[in-house]
Amino acid sequence: MSLLAIGTVAFDAIESPFGKTDKIIGGACTFISLAASYFTKPINIVAVVGDDFPQEYIQLLQNQGVDTEGLQVKAGEKSFFWSGKYHNDMNTRDTLVTELNVLADFDPIIPESYQNCEYLMLGNLTPQVQMTVLDRLKKRPKLVVLDTMNFWMNVAMDDLKKVIQRIDVLSINDEEARQLSGEYSLRKAAKIIMAMGPSTLIIKKGEHGALLFQGEEIFFAPALPLEEVFDPTGAGDTFAGGFIGYLAATNDTSFENMKRAIIYGSALASFCVEKFGTERLLGLSKEEVDARVQEFVKLSGFTV
Template identity: 60%
Template sequence: MKLLSVGTVAFDAIETPFGKTDKILGGAATYIGLAASVLETDVHLVSVVGGDFPDEYLKMMERKNINVEGVEIVKDGKTFFWAGKYHNDLNTRDTLVTELNVLENFDPKIPENTADADILMLGNLHPGVQLAVLERMKKRPKLVVLDTMNFWMNHTWDLLMEVIAKTDVITINDEEARQLSGEYSLVKAAKKIHSLGPQYVIIKKGEHGALLFHEAKVFALPALLLEDVFDPTGAGDTFAGGFVAHLAKHEKFDFQTMKNALVVGSAMASFTVEKFGTEKIKEVTPQMLKERINRLKQLTSFEEVL
């Protein structure tokens, strides 16, 4: 299946307790594309960058068979830039700089060969842009997956509700699920979010793993235990990328396949956090992924108890 990922392609500058970087490659669509490429998915990006964006980054993605035809280059503009500093626990961070630049007037253009994608992965972006993409598809994709964050709940509530209503799967973290639903219990939160549109609700809990809700069914997956988390930037996007890539590969959207997709996304994300930015995820092979999935299986399985 053809997969379209819409989202940022950006520069990040990251500071963690273990070091800091200058401007490096980042952005939701970048991580999603790189994760999808590990599964050799037919993945297309729609995004925007400035004239300052190094051609080598696009070339690197092309070599991984990521279709970047839909990444618009605004010659006289500057690429979206985010700088952040993580606290010691790596679970919280301060945003130091947000320069929207070309993202401010991003008017997504979807190439002909991309507009018929079967799966649309809407990476974290202004919900108005996400809606525009949905409207510009040739036909309604078979599956629409949405990632969003608290910022859009605080600033663009109505537009966000509109895009959520058109979504099949939403990925969101636990605090955001609570904010979106007004419920503390995640079971109740998921129910409320179901009622807003999405049939599948994925709640990401970082080091505590992820939950998948569908009708009365739930699946809980712990995160792989890593000796060190080096840089959490992009983990959620990598997760989403692995998740949709698995669905694109298996061409099924039932609960069983969604569960497995969650496992793939989680295994994929465990790579991203081991190095700065995209450094690790761009080196991952299918064999490495398989090994991580086996570790997840070992970590979580138990035999008959009583």
């Protein structure tokens, strides 16, 4: 079924104990789209870049099945740029540069051909833009998934609370779940957050896996213990993209299918961190993804 993803398409520059990149393609919408493209095509996107964004990067997205009709290219403006440096443990990072550029006044225009989307991924962006996208869709999608971060809780909590009233699935990390709910226990936090609107909550715990909550149901997906985490940039977005891509491809939003979707999202995220930026996601075969999913089956399977 048709999938629409909103978020940043941008430049990243990354430093880690393993090396350093120049400006490379990054952004939430980029990782979401590349991950989702393993399951369904086309991926429709609504995003904005400046005219400094190389045609080859747009081509790269198109080659993976991304429809770029909704990608605005702003003449005379510069693309969003983020630069960060990971510490030795790869779990903490410092932001070195954030240049909003075209993002500062992003008006998400939805092409007419995207109007009937069934699956909507509201990637990490200002809650006001996420809300505008919901307002501009004439028909409510079958499933709306929203990803956000602590930054928006700090600067736009009211807007964020308004938009999450209108979504189905919220995807945040454990610290964000604690911040949003005011509860340390994730089980209590989940109840409070689901009472704010979303019927389903995903709590991402990075190297510790992810929890999926819906009503009284809880599912835990492990993360694959990796020999090396090379670059965690985009892992959360890749996870979300794999999740909604799998749901859109199977067109089944049951809790049982969401469990599978979480595992597929985790599998794609486990590839993402193996190289810098989007590198490992490009050219990944269906066989590699399926084999990785089987590693998750083996990792967590037991009988009593």
